[in-house]
Amino acid sequence: MVASTRPSLAARIAARARAALPLDWREQVESLRYADAGHGFDSLGLHPDTVAFGAQALRFLYERYFRVRSSGAENIPGEGPAILASNHSGALPFDGAMIYLDVLRKSRPARVVRPVLDLFVPGLPFVSTFFARLGAIGGSRGTVRYALEQGELLLIFPEGTEGIGKNFSQRYQLQRWRVGHVELAIRYGAPVVPVAVIGAEEQWPQIARLDSVHVLGIPYLPLLLTPLPLPVRYHILYGEPVDFRGRLTPQDADDPEKVAAAAAQVKAAVAELIAKGLAEREGIFR
Amino acid sequence: MSTTRLLLTGATTPIGVALVRALLDDPTIDHVLAVGREPAASLGLPLGERLSYERVDLRRSRARRRLLFGPARERGVTTILHTALHRRAQDSGRRIHDLNVEATRELLHLAERHPTIDRFIFRSSAAVYRIVADKPSVIDEEHPLNLGPRAPQWIRDRVEADLTVCTQMGLSRLKILVLRCAECLAPDAGSQLYDYLQAPVCLRPLGFDPMLNLLSMGDAIRSLRLALACECEGIFNIPGADTLPLSRLIALAGRRQVPLPEPLLGPLYRLRTATLGSDFRYDLNSWRFHFSGVLDGRRAAAGLDYRPATRLDWPLSGASG
Numbered sequence: 001m002v003a004s005t006r007p008s009l010a011a012r013i014a015a016r017a018r019a020a021l022p023l024d025w026r027e028q029v030e031s032l033r034y035a036d037a038g039h040g041f042d043s044l045g046l047h048p049d050t051v052a053f054g055a056q057a058l059r060f061l062y063e064r065y066f067r068v069r070s071s072g073a074e075n076i077p078g079e080g081p082a083i084l085a086s087n088h089s090g091a092l093p094f095d096g097a098m099i100y101l102d103v104l105r106k107s108r109p110a111r112v113v114r115p116v117l118d119l120f121v122p123g124l125p126f127v128s129t130f131f132a133r134l135g136a137i138g139g140s141r142g143t144v145r146y147a148l149e150q151g152e153l154l155l156i157f158p159e160g161t162e163g164i165g166k167n168f169s170q171r172y173q174l175q176r177w178r179v180g181h182v183e184l185a186i187r188y189g190a191p192v193v194p195v196a197v198i199g200a201e202e203q204w205p206q207i208a209r210l211d212s213v214h215v216l217g218i219p220y221l222p223l224l225l226t227p228l229p230l231p232v233r234y235h236i237l238y239g240e241p242v243d244f245r246g247r248l249t250p251q252d253a254d255d256p257e258k259v260a261a262a263a264a265q266v267k268a269a270v271a272e273l274i275a276k277g278l279a280e281r282e283g284i285f286r
Numbered sequence: 287m288s289t290t291r292l293l294l295t296g297a298t299t300p301i302g303v304a305l306v307r308a309l310l311d312d313p314t315i316d317h318v319l320a321v322g323r324e325p326a327a328s329l330g331l332p333l334g335e336r337l338s339y340e341r342v343d344l345r346r347s348r349a350r351r352r353l354l355f356g357p358a359r360e361r362g363v364t365t366i367l368h369t370a371l372h373r374r375a376q377d378s379g380r381r382i383h384d385l386n387v388e389a390t391r392e393l394l395h396l397a398e399r400h401p402t403i404d405r406f407i408f409r410s411s412a413a414v415y416r417i418v419a420d421k422p423s424v425i426d427e428e429h430p431l432n433l434g435p436r437a438p439q440w441i442r443d444r445v446e447a448d449l450t451v452c453t454q455m456g457l458s459r460l461k462i463l464v465l466r467c468a469e470c471l472a473p474d475a476g477s478q479l480y481d482y483l484q485a486p487v488c489l490r491p492l493g494f495d496p497m498l499n500l501l502s503m504g505d506a507i508r509s510l511r512l513a514l515a516c517e518c519e520g521i522f523n524i525p526g527a528d529t530l531p532l533s534r535l536i537a538l539a540g541r542r543q544v545p546l547p548e549p550l551l552g553p554l555y556r557l558r559t560a561t562l563g564s565d566f567r568y569d570l571n572s573w574r575f576h577f578s579g580v581l582d583g584r585r586a587a588a589g590l591d592y593r594p595a596t597r598l599d600w601p602l603s604g605a606s607g
Binding site: 008010037038039041043044045119120122123124125126128129132137138140141142143146 | 419420421422423424425426429491492493494495497527528529530531533534537576577578580582597
């Protein structure tokens with residue numbers, strides 16, 4: 001066998017995308033630290049060139065379409081395991097993409113946030129591979145545990161599909177707040193950074209959803225008011241980290257009452273940030 | 287210094303031969319009783335005081351008993367290292383099952399009442415794990431096993447043999463060690479990926495590019511030597527130093543890759559087997575061609591002091607093309 005020396009098409013595209021990034025973005029991408037498992041990928045599939053490609057491909061949405069503004073990025077820990085817990089909405093996970101880009105742009109030192117995907121996503125063709133190369137991970141407990149043990153920064157939407165699939169009338173109302181992120185935070189000593197995304201809840205008004213329609217394992221089919229998402233302005237607010245290490249031991253992750261109380265604390269912090277963000281913004285598109 | 291008198295099954299496989307060579311350089315190994323189905327000449331090593339060879343068909347119960355209570359007792363064997371599993375995935379049937387499962391079961395039971403044997407090491411494989419979308423992509427030793435009723439015999443046998451050994455752990459007087467090794471990408475080592483890469487064009491599922499983990503021959507041998515040197519027991523994943531996507535693997539092998547819709551791959555590979563005689567079976571590999579499965583080797587690092595160190599030689603040696 002003769003090894004191919006010519007870079008693949010994907011590698012060439014990624015290299016061009018990296019070169020085309022503005023200097024500040026490129027510096028962030030090039031200073032990313034990741035655990036290379038041997039061939040330029042980490043064990044979970046992250047590939048820095050694809051991160052650069054993703055940044056270049058989605059930068060238009062971040063800078064021009066949703067015109068993201070953010071505050072509190074200094075609350076993102078510079079190293080070690082940590083969890084960003086955010087509200088979730090918008091029919092498609094643009095909120096996750098914008099948080100991803102914002103963390104990439106503003107974290108010091110530069111970090112890639114690892115969005116934790118719903119269990120059906122790794123079964124989607126193309127999407128699963130692209131997301132994995134960007135750093136997203138499947139939501140199985142074992143993978144998430146491994147990522148935290150490796151000191152990764154995770155992005156979790158505790159509302160899950162109930163959040164992204166909520167109707168327009170339920171905007172900015174936090175749905176059932178799952179507790180898994182807090183269990184993990186307590187067990188692995190990871191601080192939880194509450195995050196509020198303002199704007200995404202109005203980006204693509206959903207008037208109803210068909211729970212009986214499942215395409216490619218997607219749990220429902222949304223009925224949306226507009227053919228494309230609206231160019232709302234995103235505001236991302238990072239709150240002060242909630243650190244359970246002083247109050248709770250890793251064993252407390254098995255205590256449902258303590259876990260529920262801790263999750264309620266995170267939910268309240270996110271709700272407070274949402275209220276702050278809504279009060280401060282001047283309009284949906286401004 | 288305590289010494290080991292070892293019975294090694296599967297000694298004439300590429301891994302077996304390489305292991306015997308390595309063990310003969312190890313002063314803690316007093317004697318190696320190599321066992322294989324082929325004539326002694328296929329071992330390619332001079333027999334002597336530290337190396338003997340028995341030609342045994344492990345599919346036969348009588349032969350297994352004769353081996354353990356004949357040559358193994360005469361040589362005072364203290365450890366069985368069982369690596370003999372049928373390698374060709376296209377074969378199936380009762381005789382294959384006898385080698386994969388019944389031989390493992392009986393060797394273990396015979397060893398329990400053997401006067402000199404006190405350790406049983408089984409070289410299992412990562413193929414026992416279930417790889418699906420909603421399970422972790424980094425696989426630790428508690429990962430679900432592939433117990434699906436529709437799994438091919440090649441996998442079912444491996445799971446059954448692995449479980450047969452694991453269920454005796456803690457119940458037997460023997461110290462039992464199970465090594466679940468990543469795929470060793472080498473010729474004649476039972477590697478499905480190696481056979482897959484023999485084709486000039488490699489087909490893979492459209493839209494998926496999972497992460498794989500591969501073990502080099504050097505690391506495979508080193509992990510077995512560390513297992514022999516260790517007094518511990520338990521189940522250990524043995525990952526390799528190469529973790530890469532399927533597309534990158536194909537590119538490194540110098541093959542052309544063609545992503546195709548999933549329903550076409552099974553029939554096309556069956557056609558290839560029928561016409562060209564490949565040992566690669568798509569049905570054995572379809573899940574891991576969709577979803578990542580990388581072994582988590584942290585337990586082996588802590589318990590055996592094993593860490594993958596040797597990458598595969600690219601391009602692969604011994605391959606045609």
